[in-house]
Amino acid sequence: MKSRISEFVVGLVFGLGLIVSGMTDPGKVLGFLDLAGLWDPSLAFVMGGAIAVGLFAFALAKKRTTSFLGGAMHLPTSRDIDRRLVVGSLVFGAGWGLAGFCPGPAIVSAGAGQPKAIVFVLAMLAGMWLFEIAEGRMRRTPNQQAGAL
Template identity: 70%
Template sequence: MNILFALLSGLVFGFGLIVSGMTDPAKVLGFLDLGGAWDPSLALVMGGAIAVGLVAFGIAKRRTVSFLGLPMQMPAARQIDRRLVLGGLTFGVGWGLAGICPGPALVLLGRGLPQGVIFVVAMLAGMALFEILERRKSKTPIVFHQPGRSPS
């Protein structure tokens, strides 16, 4: 049942990305281009998504199990550290270069666009590099600071 809801959620998410214009990198770059002819559309995408999200996560916060009886696994990490900021900045530079973030990348791949294939392969390589660096670090015997990671 959980698998079915994950599939449905991915599908609806993909529909939202397509309808909103997020899968058109030229439009995304139009939003990020404050110095040119600015297209404010994507602010409304965020606004619409957060309007629904505020209600949903408000309900989620008061529950310990989901409607399917599964444990609620909301992120517990609280600390605002260098990792969070540098990671966000790095992601933002990549986003600004191509106008593609992870969700739309997968939709472009699903469409079979060669650019989608190239981007997703590179993105997976970046994620794999992170895993390798993390694994190497976790072998270091002294850990002064254990950064929390949220599943987002």
């Protein structure tokens, strides 16, 4: 139960931070991304603050074997930059630039009842579902693929 309460509090603080910082306002995000027009640099400070907190948090996490709540630490170990990472980053950036949402702020905005965010979250979930289907097909051996036809 203690873990669930902690998860709720962390999620609540994260969501409130997204609201206060303006990350849930697609107009503000698109203004930040519009370098050639009326650029709004305020989100650069939000990102800078997030990077500073992240650097401190990861430095601390690397020194620990368990989380503050006693669970095992599972930090990423891969440092590979491959085609999947680059293509995924490009798709993420294009979606962010077109919609003005990334996943976290979109979920917060959808929870607040913003219609555009609800459409974005539904499209995001559909994309995740399609990815899982594609991944499942790619994992099959050639014999299994031939048998499915």
